[in-house]
Amino acid sequence: xxxxxxxxxxxxxxxxxxxxxxxxxxxxxxxxxxxxxxxxxxxxxxxxxxxxxxxxxxxxxxxxxxxxxxxxxxxxxxxxxxxxxxxxxxxxxxxxxxxxxxxxxxxxxxxxxxxxxxxxxxxxxxxxxxxxxxxxxxxxxxxxxxxxxxxxxxxxxxxxxxxxxxxxxxxxxxxxxxxxxxxxxxxxxxxxxxxxxxxxxxxxxxxxxxxxxxxxxxxxxxxxxxxxxxxxxxxxxx
Amino acid sequence: xxxxxxxxxxxxxxxxxxxxxxxxxxxxxxxxxxxxxxxxxxxxxxxxxxxxxxxxxxxxxxxxxxxxxxxxxxxxxxxxxxxxxxxxxxxxxxxxxxxxxxxxxxxxxxxxxxxxxxxxxxxxxxxxxxxxxxxxxxxxxxxxxxxxxxxxxxxxxxxxxxxxxxxxxxxxxxxxxxxxxxxxxxxxxxxxxxxxxxxxxxxxxxxxxxxxxxxxxxxxxxxxxxxxxxxxxxxxxxxxxxxxxxxxxxxxxxxxxxxxxxxxxxxxxxxxxxxxxxxxxxxxxxxxxxxxxxxxxxxxxxxxxxxxxxxxxxxxxxxxxxxxxxxxxxxxxxxxxxxxxxxxxxxxxxxxxxxxxxxxxxxxxxxxxxxxxxxxxxxxxxxxxxxxxxxxxxxxxxxxxxxxxxxxxxxxxxxxxxxxxxxxxxxxxxxxxxxxxxxxxxxx
Numbered sequence: 001x002x003x004x005x006x007x008x009x010x011x012x013x014x015x016x017x018x019x020x021x022x023x024x025x026x027x028x029x030x031x032x033x034x035x036x037x038x039x040x041x042x043x044x045x046x047x048x049x050x051x052x053x054x055x056x057x058x059x060x061x062x063x064x065x066x067x068x069x070x071x072x073x074x075x076x077x078x079x080x081x082x083x084x085x086x087x088x089x090x091x092x093x094x095x096x097x098x099x100x101x102x103x104x105x106x107x108x109x110x111x112x113x114x115x116x117x118x119x120x121x122x123x124x125x126x127x128x129x130x131x132x133x134x135x136x137x138x139x140x141x142x143x144x145x146x147x148x149x150x151x152x153x154x155x156x157x158x159x160x161x162x163x164x165x166x167x168x169x170x171x172x173x174x175x176x177x178x179x180x181x182x183x184x185x186x187x188x189x190x191x192x193x194x195x196x197x198x199x200x201x202x203x204x205x206x207x208x209x210x211x212x213x214x215x216x217x218x219x220x221x222x223x224x225x226x227x228x229x230x231x232x233x234x235x236x237x238x
Numbered sequence: 239x240x241x242x243x244x245x246x247x248x249x250x251x252x253x254x255x256x257x258x259x260x261x262x263x264x265x266x267x268x269x270x271x272x273x274x275x276x277x278x279x280x281x282x283x284x285x286x287x288x289x290x291x292x293x294x295x296x297x298x299x300x301x302x303x304x305x306x307x308x309x310x311x312x313x314x315x316x317x318x319x320x321x322x323x324x325x326x327x328x329x330x331x332x333x334x335x336x337x338x339x340x341x342x343x344x345x346x347x348x349x350x351x352x353x354x355x356x357x358x359x360x361x362x363x364x365x366x367x368x369x370x371x372x373x374x375x376x377x378x379x380x381x382x383x384x385x386x387x388x389x390x391x392x393x394x395x396x397x398x399x400x401x402x403x404x405x406x407x408x409x410x411x412x413x414x415x416x417x418x419x420x421x422x423x424x425x426x427x428x429x430x431x432x433x434x435x436x437x438x439x440x441x442x443x444x445x446x447x448x449x450x451x452x453x454x455x456x457x458x459x460x461x462x463x464x465x466x467x468x469x470x471x472x473x474x475x476x477x478x479x480x481x482x483x484x485x486x487x488x489x490x491x492x493x494x495x496x497x498x499x500x501x502x503x504x505x506x507x508x509x510x511x512x513x514x515x516x517x518x519x520x521x522x523x524x525x526x527x528x529x530x531x532x533x534x535x536x537x538x539x540x541x542x543x544x545x546x547x548x549x550x551x552x553x554x555x556x557x558x559x560x561x562x563x564x565x566x567x568x569x570x571x572x573x574x575x576x577x578x579x580x581x582x583x584x585x586x587x588x589x590x591x592x593x594x595x596x597x598x599x600x601x602x603x604x605x606x607x608x609x610x611x612x613x614x615x616x617x618x619x620x621x622x623x624x625x626x627x628x629x630x631x632x633x634x635x636x637x638x639x640x641x642x643x644x645x646x647x648x649x650x651x652x653x654x655x656x657x658x659x660x661x662x663x664x665x666x667x668x669x670x671x672x673x674x675x676x677x678x679x680x681x682x
Contacts, residue, residue, distance in 0.1 A: 053675060056579070058579070058674045058675050079583055079584055079585065082578065082581050082582060082583040082584065083581070083583065084581075085579075085580065085581040086580065086581025086582075086583075087581075089581075091579060091580055093678065095679075097576045097579065097678055099572075099573045099576055099577075101250065101254065101573070102250075110577065110580060111580055111581060113239060114239050114577070114580070114581055114583075114586065115239075116239055116240050116243075158580065159580075
């Protein structure tokens with residue numbers, strides 16, 4: 001379960017003493033239930049990536065509270081956030097974010113390495129997941145030797161390696177062709193249905209938004225259904 | 239994250255820029271090697287100069303002058319006191335040198351030897367203490383004796399630069415010690431006590447000194463005393479016109495006092511402790527341990543100075559390590575960002591980079607130490623040859639210019655490792671502070 005209560009975020013830009021405050025998110029109230037697929041849509045600069053970064057713990061809210069997997073994560077230290085991230089969150093990025101000097105196998109096993117799991121268990125779990133996402137035969141290949149779709153599958157395998165209850169995806173299909181995009185969306189749907197993983201997808205792609213149960217729109221840092229602000233659209237997808 | 243995985247990460251990272259790694263390790267190895275070789279000169283000189291002295295009796299001996307008493311120093315040291323001195327911990331031997339109280343006029347094959355007196359010594363104790371011989375051996379039987387290096391110098395002495403006749407020629411010959419005593423009835427009696435010469439004492443170190451004494455053991459001394467009936471073979475003087483009371487020397491049953499007492503320590507480093515212990519018991523004593531301590535202190539200061547100068551070389555090498563690690567962090571910023579993004583703990587990131595700089599330090603230390611040992615061996619082998627060839631000076635056989643004790647290698651390794659960790663700590667700290675979003679190039 002994901003819960004944001006009156007979360008605001010602002011950046012400070014400019015030189016010291018001449019800073020300018022730029023508000024990005026305003027009093028966000030958001031609740032995502034377990035097993036949901038939620039798409040967050042909005043124009044560039046609307047604050048959707050900032051919202052995902054707040055959920056990832058890469059930045060801290062200026063005000064408000066965030067609860068993830070029944071835990072208040074608002075005031076966690078950087079070290080505690082790291083541990084929480086490793087155990088409870090999986091990440092999918094637009095540009096895959098695989099380490100170029102590591103093979104697909106080594107990239108996928110990274111969460112297991114960080115968790116301190118033994119080599120034999122790692123090998124078994126990595127090969128199982130690479131097989132499930134359909135890139136087992138490329139385990140020994142480096143990212144530069146893989147297509148965009150294959151790299152994103154390796155990235156999905158890495159995201160799911162420690163069975164996280166929540167996966168946060170930032171434009172997961174942004175670098176894929178339509179065929180690979182379709183395959184990835186099917187994979188997300190299957191993982192959600194089979195394993196009950198909660199997905200939060202940042203996208204401006206209608207096809208991605210289409211697999212979500214709920215689409216939440218952001219405009220100028222406000223949720224579309226926030227009272228008193230100009231709503232764009234809020235769809236309930238059944 | 240397991241140590242083996244951290245190690246694997248480091249190995250992978252190090253393989254990425256082998257040339258840079260090689261140059262950094264080379265600089266560290268050179269610094270470490272310089273440190274060891276520099277300090278090894280101090281260690282080598284100390285070992286060669288001090289240790290040779292330390293092995294000498296001159297350093298391990300404590301001269302005992304007397305015992306504290308109400309009236310000052312009582313120089314009468316008897317058997318009980320000698321027994322006490324022997325019982326002190328770490329005492330190897332207690333020696334004495336009691337002069338026989340008459341000249342004994344030694345002769346060899348009827349030829350008079352111009353002896354400087356006869357001394358009674360305890361050869362068992364002298365064997366342990368290290369009696370210096372120039373030829374022959376120490377006595378093993380009661381009737382054996384040692385003679386001084388200059389025993390054959392004629393009465394009129396030597397001409398300038400003239401070498402004394404070789405005392406060695408008398409080895410194995412019998413020397414007669416002619417004891418005399420005057421009976422209480424005024425009759426003079428004499429006897430010849432034969433001893434076999436088995437050893438020649440070493441030449442006195444000071445060139446103006448001569449040693450023409452005869453050293454006899456306790457059995458021969460007892461024989462002389464049995465003949466004279468007095469302690470140390472001292473002849474009696476009967477009353478006469480000039481000396482109305484005469485002189486009756488102490489008898490064999492009277493309390494006996496020993497002369498020139500020396501306490502010999504097991505090793506030089508025990509001298510100070512023994513000296514303090516017997517001083518507390520009231521014995522006035524002196525040793526050159528205090529002077530040696532000064533020498534050791536000078537060498538200690540020298541060694542610390544050399545290690546300090548050597549450490550500067552390692553510190554210079556640390557600039558290379560710092561640079562390499564900073565470059566490594568910059569180059570791997572994206573990798574670090576990805577790892578942090580998926581849940582790598584900042585401490586794990588720090589450990590990986592510290593491990594990498596530690597490995598550079600260890601590699602440098604191992605290579606540097608090996609090279610330093612090779613240099614040390616080469617210097618010890620080559621320098622005597624150079625000195626003998628070009629300076630026409632003889633270098634003592636066991637002289638070492640450079641000596642690397644194991645703890646010097648360990649110290650240099652520890653310094654290299656510590657400096658490497660210190661150099662790596664700041665880049666490692668920087669790695670933990672890498673901004674995830676900037677590394678992933680994500681917009682906010």
